Amino acid sequence: MTDPKTGPVIDDDMRMIVEDARLSFVATVCPDGSPNLSPKGSMRVRDDEHIAFMDIASPGTMANLAHDNRIEINSIDFVRRRGYRFKGTAEFREPGDEVYEWLHSWLLDLNGPGYPAHRAVLVHVDRVLPVLSPAYTFGGADERTLSQAWARTYGLPGAQA
Template structure:
């Protein structure tokens, strides 16, 4: 699990808005803190923070796009500010990664209650070996990123229909 979280440079945190609707927010600072907790920095997520202060339930989805596996973490959030071990640990990593002046309001500390795997159908059908799948997707991303068209597709001709 730790490796998947470390390789996933973007995670998504789901919280519940005051009106009961979902809020989904990207998190680029998610890290495993210890065997029971995940942490991410409140960098610019006022809606996520407000939702968690009112209702601490949270689900975080993490996916390593190359290995095609990930996890869904469910738990409850609390907060830790500057001077706390959690804040100082995560802030040091963010400063090393992004340089000084990076915004860091407080740490959201997630006590994980439940973990579920997210797997590609290639694994569940029994036709996958992780290193081969990872290498294949890394190559696919490398070659297709250069070929991704920008803008709308060309209009279809009447003869194409």
């Protein structure tokens, strides 16, 4: 849903970063108050206010969210050296739910039949903060130059010399 005064919580650039990152990290709070960080390869933007991921093999993350549904998701494009921190609250969506079926279908298209998917986690995003490399803020780098340099560093195809 888009707020006519402020616009969408999740904009097109944020969507692109989540899609291109291919791996996001989820922070939750353990019952003892300690942090838990877990990688998620199934992160997708659902709409202007929600991000979703699948519980594939995440018993610790799921237990933490059942105890305390506060969550932060970090999606960083490692070549662009920028991304976003999405803060919000999570809720579980079980098989048969529209969000589960949407995400499960995408997961099976990506990984083939029989890929495990216990339930979906739908995150209502309340706040988004940018994450930028210091090269942007202190070094005056532009995205194109920085992306080319890091693509060369990682030996990615199409990196210009």
